[in-house]
Amino acid sequence: MQDFKTATSRRDLIRGGAMLASGAMLMRPTTVLAADSNMAAIRKAAEAGRDASLKRIRDWIALPSIAAENRSMKEGAEYMAELARDAGFQHVEIVPTDGHPGVFATLDAGAKRTLGIYFMYDVKQYDPAEWSSPPLESRMVDKPGLGKAIVGRGAVNQKGPEATFLAALHAIRAAGRKLPVNIVLICEGEEEIGSPHFKQVATKPNVLAALRKCEGIFIPASWQDGQGNVQVNLGSKGIIELELVASGEKWGKGPKGDIHSSLKAMVDSPSWRLVQALQTLVTPDGNTPAIEGWFENVRPLTEREKALIGEIAKSADEAQQKKLLGVTHWIDGLPYDKALERLAQEPTVNIEGLVAGYTGPGGKTVLPGKAVAKLDLRLVPNQTRAEAERKLRAHLDKHGFADVEVNVSGGYDPTEVSEDSRLIKTMLATYAHAGVKATLNPRIAGSWPGATFTAPPVSIPAGHFGMGHGSGAHAPDEYYLIESSNPKVAGLVEATMGYADFLYQLAAIK
CATH class of the missing domain: 3.40.630.10 (Zn peptidases)
Known part of the structure; x- marks a missing residue:
């Protein structure tokens, strides 16, 4: 790994003219x-x-x-x-x-x-x-x-x-x-x-x-x-990055630190507490947010936006896209044009990672005192970050998970341009x-x-x-x-x- 501090001079590093010639020409x-x-x-x-x-x-x-x-x-x-x-x-x-x-x-x-x-x-x-x-x-x-x-x-x-x-x-x-x-x-x-x-x-x-x-x-x-080919994008989804934390300390049940797993017969588990909280955030298939009021401000795609997506679907290589992503079908078996509409239209609740207890080689029989889920929430017009954060907290409280911490690290609203x-x-x-060749893409x-x-x-x-x-x-x-x-x-x-x-x-x- 190169250490930046070994450079003799920062200015020497960045002096120079324009970019390397590729030898290839556009059309x-x-x-x-x-x-x-x-x-x-x-x-x-x-x-x-x-x-x-x-x-x-x-x-x-x-x-x-x-x-x-x-x-x-x-x-x-x-x-x-x-x-x-x-x-x-x-x-x-x-x-x-x-x-x-x-x-x-x-x-x-x-x-x-x-x-x-x-x-x-x-x-x-x-x-x-x-x-x-x-x-x-x-x-x-x-x-x-x-x-x-x-x-x-x-x-x-x-x-x-x-x-x-x-x-x-x-x-x-x-x-x-x-x-x-x-x-x-x-x-x-x-x-x-x-x-x-x-x-x-x-x-x-x-x-x-x-x-x-x-x-x-x-x-x-x-x-x-x-x-x-290129796409000229007329917008992008917003995002909130956060973590949900369930702990014995905040919950008042379960251990404050890791204990031996044999004690599960008489001690509550913060890990299962987190899993149960996560299950309330989406429909049983995991594909649609189930947070109260989540869709009340979502703006449906316009007919113009649907038409632009339809043109993208016609010119795209669906088989190659599936190969690149390592998937065999889209959500609910949707045809490609409808899957692309869903991609632009739908807000999402995604689990980036789940961490609790021991995750190394072999087993380690512990009952973790804390469990963490890293989430990202994608937002569409006319949702806002502030609205989404309020609704997530209210949802967890309503479902009896007031002890589950919501630690937001960053995020911003959706972007739209005419x-x-x-x-x-x-x-x-x-x-x-x-x-x-440029194609307009709604989002x-x-x-x-x-x-x-x-x-x-x-x-x-x-x-x-x-x-x-x-x-x-x-x-x-x-x-x-x-x-x-x-x-x-x-x-x-x-x-x-x-x-x-x-x-x-x-x-x-x-």
Whole structure:
């Protein structure tokens, strides 16, 4: 494992030009962009910056800022700030919060329009034993049917795509071109724990004033699938991350600590107490929330949203999707289009993990004094985090589980954005310019703190944008494509050029 502290100089680590050339071309960009002197010069600069740009990604991956473990968070914020300065942002500040700090930066190009960019500098935890190569070394590996990719924690979620956006800024500057829009950059280090303090960053007076000038904001993402297609998402589900804790101490029954399991005949079990509480949260099949009032504010899908989902179902490869997920059928045996509707429409109660007593090799005959369930609750419009937390607590109390603790670690409301917004129109125009097939998607089932931007007091459109490909977020062998063998899938230079083109498209679009 590479120790970040062995680096001789943080600035030396992040100096460099734009992204590594992949050698693969998208369907049209070479001929289209060659006709534009700005883009031709920027592409040349991007290709010239290959080695330094690749090093920038690898060195960032080598610094594993992990909020859940309070690991390298101060260093992560400082490194993020240095990346921003190196990319040309004139004002950069580290923003303290009640948790881990955020970073705020502005790049004033004297342009008429301003774009917001959201970064996260934290990553998920990892177990090196589960990886085929050390997760901080970012080794280059062959991916059959795709090309060469970097494997490392944070490669696709989210450091690879974010570094690719920075590469576009480096390339524009190296080409001697002026940015067509101003940029407001806002970063956090707690996305992977539910962004519990991010609103403190976004609503700091100078940050809020800058964000409200933006046409919209997006998080860079490697959004192409293995065939080169993308989805333009018009929203995402909200989330609450929490744990439920049943303990003998709070319950007043059962042991306060672990005792011998033979005593179960006369001592209550906090573990079974937790299981019984969990069973009340969902229907017997585990598929539908049963918390009182959970659906009273849920907005049904519109006919337009159902039509968009129907188009996605027609063009998607259902068999391949099942293979990737390791499943053989969808809930209730639903056909694919109805399963996709359910994916967008339904709130969920999911058990991430259950922990009690001994879980190592062999047996250890104990009756645990405490049991913990890690949950995530996905929310849809028009649910809110505050409403959901109240209803969960009231439900447990009503069913006789007032002793079961609800410890919320983070979360946020659902995000929605209009397809008529300038942000979405620019995404579609940029994908079209690159010859990338783009499909409108009403809502992704995943979550990000976009509601921080779409809701008051910021109130601007928010979404995801980016070419390129990667996979394995939160999992072993997470990867980000570097050299694409598929002419329809962007490698790093093509993805870099996608971000550069977005800036010009936003400046020009009506």
